[in-house]
Amino acid sequence: MTYEVNFDGIVGPTHNYSGLSFGNVASISHKESVSNPKEAALQGLKKMKFLADLGIKQAVLPPHERPHIPTLQALGYSGTDAEIINQASTNNLELYLACCSAAAMWTANAGIVTPSSDAIDRKVHFTPANLCSKFHRSIETETTSKILQTIFNDPNYFTHHMPISSGSYFSDEGAANHTRFCKEDQGKGVHLFVYGRKGFGSLQTPKKFPARQTLEAFQAIAMRHQIPGDQVIFAQQNPDAIDGGVFHNDVISVGNRNLFFYHELAFVDTEAVIEQIKERVKGVCQTEMHFIKVGVEDISLENAVSSYLFNSQIVTSPNERTLLFAPTECREIPSVKDFLEKMIPVHGIQEIHYLPLHESMRNGGGPACLRFRVVLSEAELAATNPHVFMDDVLYEKLTRWVEKHYRYKLAPKDLADPQLLLETRAALDELTRILHLGNVYSFQV
Numbered sequence: 001m002t003y004e005v006n007f008d009g010i011v012g013p014t015h016n017y018s019g020l021s022f023g024n025v026a027s028i029s030h031k032e033s034v035s036n037p038k039e040a041a042l043q044g045l046k047k048m049k050f051l052a053d054l055g056i057k058q059a060v061l062p063p064h065e066r067p068h069i070p071t072l073q074a075l076g077y078s079g080t081d082a083e084i085i086n087q088a089s090t091n092n093l094e095l096y097l098a099c100c101s102a103a104a105m106w107t108a109n110a111g112i113v114t115p116s117s118d119a120i121d122r123k124v125h126f127t128p129a130n131l132c133s134k135f136h137r138s139i140e141t142e143t144t145s146k147i148l149q150t151i152f153n154d155p156n157y158f159t160h161h162m163p164i165s166s167g168s169y170f171s172d173e174g175a176a177n178h179t180r181f182c183k184e185d186q187g188k189g190v191h192l193f194v195y196g197r198k199g200f201g202s203l204q205t206p207k208k209f210p211a212r213q214t215l216e217a218f219q220a221i222a223m224r225h226q227i228p229g230d231q232v233i234f235a236q237q238n239p240d241a242i243d244g245g246v247f248h249n250d251v252i253s254v255g256n257r258n259l260f261f262y263h264e265l266a267f268v269d270t271e272a273v274i275e276q277i278k279e280r281v282k283g284v285c286q287t288e289m290h291f292i293k294v295g296v297e298d299i300s301l302e303n304a305v306s307s308y309l310f311n312s313q314i315v316t317s318p319n320e321r322t323l324l325f326a327p328t329e330c331r332e333i334p335s336v337k338d339f340l341e342k343m344i345p346v347h348g349i350q351e352i353h354y355l356p357l358h359e360s361m362r363n364g365g366g367p368a369c370l371r372f373r374v375v376l377s378e379a380e381l382a383a384t385n386p387h388v389f390m391d392d393v394l395y396e397k398l399t400r401w402v403e404k405h406y407r408y409k410l411a412p413k414d415l416a417d418p419q420l421l422l423e424t425r426a427a428l429d430e431l432t433r434i435l436h437l438g439n440v441y442s443f444q445v
Helices: 025-029 037-053 069-074 081-091 093-098 141-151 215-224 239-243 270-285 301-307 334-346 378-382 392-405 412-416 418-434
Strands: 002-009 058-061 111-114 124-128 158-160 178-182 189-195 232-236 253-256 259-263 290-294 313-316 322-327 351-355 371-377
Touching: 002 037, 002 313, 002 378, 037 058, 037 351, 037 392, 069 081, 081 093, 081 412, 081 418, 093 412, 111 371, 124 141, 124 215, 124 371, 141 158, 178 253, 178 270, 189 215, 189 270, 215 232, 232 270, 253 313, 259 270, 270 290, 301 334, 322 334, 334 351, 371 378, 392 418, 412 418
Parallel strands: 002 058, 124 158, 189 232, 259 290, 322 351
Antiparallel strands: 002 371, 111 124, 178 189, 253 259, 313 322
16 A cells, blocks of 8 residues: 655744745735734644544644744854844844744645655655745755654655755755646656746746746756656746746646646646646556646636635545545635536546635645645555654644644734744744654754
């Protein structure tokens, strides 16, 4: 048996709306709003528990330490932690807010993982994303690497790579721009890598918002992960879609096994991309693809982005039913709601569940943003840290932990409170013991 495991990020204690992500419409529009970190974390845990109760393999990834004092120290700030917080928040507020970001909760950006069935050396390969297009996310890489190496720590099964060298030429946003197609999880897969621009050379690019992912980063990852060339497809994201708020490809398309749900404006020459996927999957995986196309006459690009329809999560249940988990916002836009209601009888989606993730959605992340998919065989699963897997016991522990440590309200100005750092460190220190992670944070060394 082989399983696709969803590793969801736990929302961190500094979950806030600082509007750091230019190009993410929801993030920008809710800038300076008051957040509710406790509610955000509980919403995420309920989502994980709901999937786990359906028999889907579900695990957790911990938040990162924020505010991130080591980053501020590396940039010249000195003194006690409280003094550093005061200096940075007073002298360079934008920098300080970036060092308080809880964006690591969206683990679709954690990196790229290749199952052992697709790698020539038959090991599971991990490359953490460098996320260098956004400063507040680029500082996640070191901690993400430590966490992944701690959870998947058996070198007989897992290979961990360093992030691709950072810089604009090799900007990498992780699995939010990656989809794997297959007949069954344990078989061969075809990897769709979606890029927004080339580091070397020129392409049509967006006019309003930046294209974050480069082709060169994905080419390097495919080679280092030892994926055969016939199992790789590179496709360019539509620049007009990026300008419409599609900062990652998982805001405009989502796949599961041999099912692909996409908007017609997802790619440059979408029909050619779809034909390539169809032919490659048939040849490599010995199965036919099933496509669900959404046209602009069905759902406008604006409504696709505002509802986060394509950031829904599609999974196969243990009884082989195809389930779609959509944000509740999809029920609030008539065209989106109508399309979803038609999907059940026509398009092979057996069940649709609506998940309340308002706190995450207001910052620009839906169900699929919160999860990092890892395909594992039974032996690889047995070699993975068992304490991160969601069940009744862990859910109760994590719920009590959130209730104990998280604040109900947090405005951007509250991030300058030195007490918040102490609260966050106390919470994370306890969490590493709950999850048996050891010392993965800088303050624990």
